Amino acid sequence: xxxxxxxxxxxxxxxxxxxxxxxxxxxxxxxxxxxxxxxxxxxxxxxxxxxxxxxxxxxxxxxxxxxxxxxxxxxxxxxxxxxxxxxxxxxxxxxxxxxxxxxxxxxxxxx
Numbered sequence: 001x002x003x004x005x006x007x008x009x010x011x012x013x014x015x016x017x018x019x020x021x022x023x024x025x026x027x028x029x030x031x032x033x034x035x036x037x038x039x040x041x042x043x044x045x046x047x048x049x050x051x052x053x054x055x056x057x058x059x060x061x062x063x064x065x066x067x068x069x070x071x072x073x074x075x076x077x078x079x080x081x082x083x084x085x086x087x088x089x090x091x092x093x094x095x096x097x098x099x100x101x102x103x104x105x106x107x108x109x110x111x
Contacts, residue, residue: 016038016039017038018035018036018037018038019035019036019038020033020034020035020036021033021034021036021070023049023063023066023067023070025049025051025063027051027052027053028049028051028052030047030049031047032045032046032047032048032049032063032067033045033046033047034046034067034070034071034076036074036076040077041074041075041076041077042076042077042078042079043071043076043077043078043079044078044079044080044081044082045067045071045078045080045081045082046082046084047082047083047084048063048064048067048081049063049064050063050064051063
């Protein structure tokens with residue numbers, strides 16, 4: 001009697017990694033991010049920057065508009081706007097992104 005055994009290789013897949021796209025604001029030397037779920041079109045926007053010109057006091061939503069355009073171009077569904085901490089170096093564009101995308105917000109509570 002002849003027995004044939006098949007070699008069975010255990011396959012372990014790496015968990016899917018989130019896709020992170022960074023947006024850099026030169027004036028504040030700050031990054032904002034879009035973090036996409038690799039298994040769907042959902043994403044989160046993290047630390048959106050509102051540009052502020054110290055000399056004139058003018059603000060700009062250019063960074064927020066770039067993030068909104070990226071989200072729309074890639075047909076992403078934003079589930080969260082996340083502010084990871086209070087920003088001393090720049091203003092938050094969370095409100096501009098919220099108005100442009102209409103989604104939930106996550107802001108840390110004061111200590």
